Amino acid sequence: MSLAKTEEIDAVTLCALMSSRLCHDLVNPVGALSSGLEVLGDPSMDQSMKDAALDLIKSSAEKSVALLKYARLAYGASGGLGAELPYEEARNVLQALLGWTKANLDWRIAPGYAPKDEVKAILVLGAAAADCVPRGGAVVIAGERGAYDIKVAGQRVIVQDDMKRAFAGDIADLKPKFTPHYLSGLAARAAGGGIDLVQEDGSASFKLRFSAELSQSAPSALTAG
Secondary structure (H helix, E strand, C coil): CEECCCCCCCHHHHHHHHHHHHHHHHHHHHHHHHHHHHHHCCCCCCHHHHHHHHHHHHHHHHHHHHHHHHHHHHHCCCCCCCCEEEHHHHHHHHHHHHCCCCEEEEEECCCCEEEHHHHHHHHHHHHHHHHCCCCCEEEEEEEECCEEEEEEEECCCCCCHHHHHHHHCCCCCCCHHHHHHHHHHHHHHHCCCEEEEEEECCEEEEEEECCHHHCCCCCCCCCCC
């Protein structure tokens, strides 16, 4: 399936959608932090409840940090405009994020640097791939500068239609959850490339290209497992 349709959205609406996405991601772990602190501050709670609250606070804080580090790199302006970012930083951030999902990360990109838009798109596609396997699976990321393949395989692979439309640039009924996907597709097309989706039984592959010359290339080492 080729994801190539392009539409634009105004900046104010885009900011609102991204803000909603960030708030949605953080509301649960931050809310859990608040709940844990309330338990600690309640003198009627016994020690076992307070111990459980401490565990909740610890896990919620760790998840919040993972989400914020991911958002900073995937959505923010890290390094300034036009900067390049290290693949290793992207791998570490994505590994921490996927630690809170049922997906395992298999990173096969060699150390080095890439344009910021490429690194951001890799992060968005990596997280999107993890979302496709709610029951668990493997996310394999391979490729090199300008051309990447993100493959996901698992017991049940679900690629939502809203995700496909967002990658394609379709802004009709664009939801906050898929706004980063829309931006990734937009960045790839602006560079002359795009995002293609190939679905098979038990797997899905997102082919991310940042130039027309690389649009037909396919990185090797894409077998999950």
